[in-house]
Amino acid sequence: MASKDAADIGTRGRIIIAAAEMVSEDPRARLSVRAVAARAGISTGSLRYHFPTQRELQDTVLQTIYEVVAPDDQIKDRSLPPRDRLVGCLRNILAPAGVGQEARDGWATVFRTFIAPEPTDESDAAYQAIWREAQHRVEYWLSVLAEEGAMPAGDPSARARFLMTVVNGLSIERALPADASLLAHETATLYLAVDAVLGSPLPDPTNARDDVGAPPAEGEAPTSS
Amino acid sequence: MASKDAADIGTRGRIIIAAAEMVSEDPRARLSVRAVAARAGISTGSLRYHFPTQRELQDTVLQTIYEVVAPDDQIKDRSLPPRDRLVGCLRNILAPAGVGQEARDGWATVFRTFIAPEPTDESDAAYQAIWREAQHRVEYWLSVLAEEGAMPAGDPSARARFLMTVVNGLSIERALPADASLLAHETATLYLAVDAVLGSPLPDPTNARDDVGAPPAEGEAPTSS
DNA sequence: ACCTGAACACCGTTCAAGT
DNA sequence: ACCTGAACACCGTTCAAGT
Numbered sequence: 001m002a003s004k005d006a007a008d009i010g011t012r013g014r015i016i017i018a019a020a021e022m023v024s025e026d027p028r029a030r031l032s033v034r035a036v037a038a039r040a041g042i043s044t045g046s047l048r049y050h051f052p053t054q055r056e057l058q059d060t061v062l063q064t065i066y067e068v069v070a071p072d073d074q075i076k077d078r079s080l081p082p083r084d085r086l087v088g089c090l091r092n093i094l095a096p097a098g099v100g101q102e103a104r105d106g107w108a109t110v111f112r113t114f115i116a117p118e119p120t121d122e123s124d125a126a127y128q129a130i131w132r133e134a135q136h137r138v139e140y141w142l143s144v145l146a147e148e149g150a151m152p153a154g155d156p157s158a159r160a161r162f163l164m165t166v167v168n169g170l171s172i173e174r175a176l177p178a179d180a181s182l183l184a185h186e187t188a189t190l191y192l193a194v195d196a197v198l199g200s201p202l203p204d205p206t207n208a209r210d211d212v213g214a215p216p217a218e219g220e221a222p223t224s225s
Numbered sequence: 226m227a228s229k230d231a232a233d234i235g236t237r238g239r240i241i242i243a244a245a246e247m248v249s250e251d252p253r254a255r256l257s258v259r260a261v262a263a264r265a266g267i268s269t270g271s272l273r274y275h276f277p278t279q280r281e282l283q284d285t286v287l288q289t290i291y292e293v294v295a296p297d298d299q300i301k302d303r304s305l306p307p308r309d310r311l312v313g314c315l316r317n318i319l320a321p322a323g324v325g326q327e328a329r330d331g332w333a334t335v336f337r338t339f340i341a342p343e344p345t346d347e348s349d350a351a352y353q354a355i356w357r358e359a360q361h362r363v364e365y366w367l368s369v370l371a372e373e374g375a376m377p378a379g380d381p382s383a384r385a386r387f388l389m390t391v392v393n394g395l396s397i398e399r400a401l402p403a404d405a406s407l408l409a410h411e412t413a414t415l416y417l418a419v420d421a422v423l424g425s426p427l428p429d430p431t432n433a434r435d436d437v438g439a440p441p442a443e444g445e446a447p448t449s450s
Numbered sequence: 451a452c453c454t455g456a457a458c459a460c461c462g463t464t465c466a467a468g469t
Numbered sequence: 470a471c472c473t474g475a476a477c478a479c480c481g482t483t484c485a486a487g488t
Binding site: 104107108110111114115116119123124127128155158159161162164165166167168169170172173175176177179185188189192193195196197 | 280329332333335336339340341344348349352353356380383384386387389390391392393394395397398400401402404410413414417418420421422
């Protein structure tokens, strides 16, 4: 009894930890049944008992990692308009990308890991597991807003993927040479993307965007030249 | 001589066709060695002879499909709806990015040139010249559509920049490991982005997007599991 | 030069059997 | 309830052998 009070993780927990270690040591790690089971010191059958499917294991591991890195709470805060909450959440997954040198270093890692080397099945699977989890989070945010009636009917997974592409674009643009209006552009672009998904304020002039809460207002448009 | 004039495709061509058929029948198709070989009526060894690696086969097939899909520069072709023309133009600036190894090589150059090294005034200026030109093109397309009255009032340069961010996102995603539904996602995302900018069909159910020319329809969403 | 098909080392999943 | 490990049906790649 004395030995378990602090850390009785159980087999399931030990599996997750083993897999998470493998991912953090090498983001391209394979997470195959036998490799994870060996690392956790159990049998393949036992792993299957706790995770009926390999994908379930991968998703759980990544979800755990994501929860540690960036929390979710903002999406349910009804004191803010849905669009502001969604923009906030998207900013949260954009934030770890950093800016300037940090952004370039981050993409350097992504580049060395997933783009420069000849892609393998392992790296592909690893990247897509990461991507799938991110997509899942965005879809979750959309589902929360949909329950509030803040979103028109339509394919939520296509919308989530659209938003992730926008975030990807903003992220790579942080690493590329930027002009001074980068921040304003990010705000304007995030609101454009979010409004496209929520389908609201643009076409209605009575709800024009210069008297709304936190719109893309400020340094936005020097109006060319 | 008489028997080859019309269609001497060769084994390699037959493999590509077989695989392309499988992809078009089901975008999530597996393209396993044995399945493609069987469909092409050859042996696995022969397939390996023409495509030393399974990935090489997949990239070639996707590239072939892209070449067939990508339309011409048609911003002024009034026989098409504005949104289709704009999507076509955006595809054209996306097309040179290539797919598979070509896309990775392209980003490798961008990376070595603009991201990895300490940025200098020269590299910044060079990048922004390229970027400005692209922005200029997109703004021109928007101005053409605006003259037709196809676009609501609003800041055109913010919209152009938004569209370029989307294209950037799609482009970097071409260099990152992709799943089989990449093409469908690109189409869906481009239409979402374009509709956000043109501000039309989404909120109006009478102009819903299932009876329009080339909408993001087909294999898009298995809606998770 | 092109093609064959067996063989190899993996993979995820299933399942009778143990405790 | 939890765990074991063999077995099954796949996978991509290699390779001696044929033509």
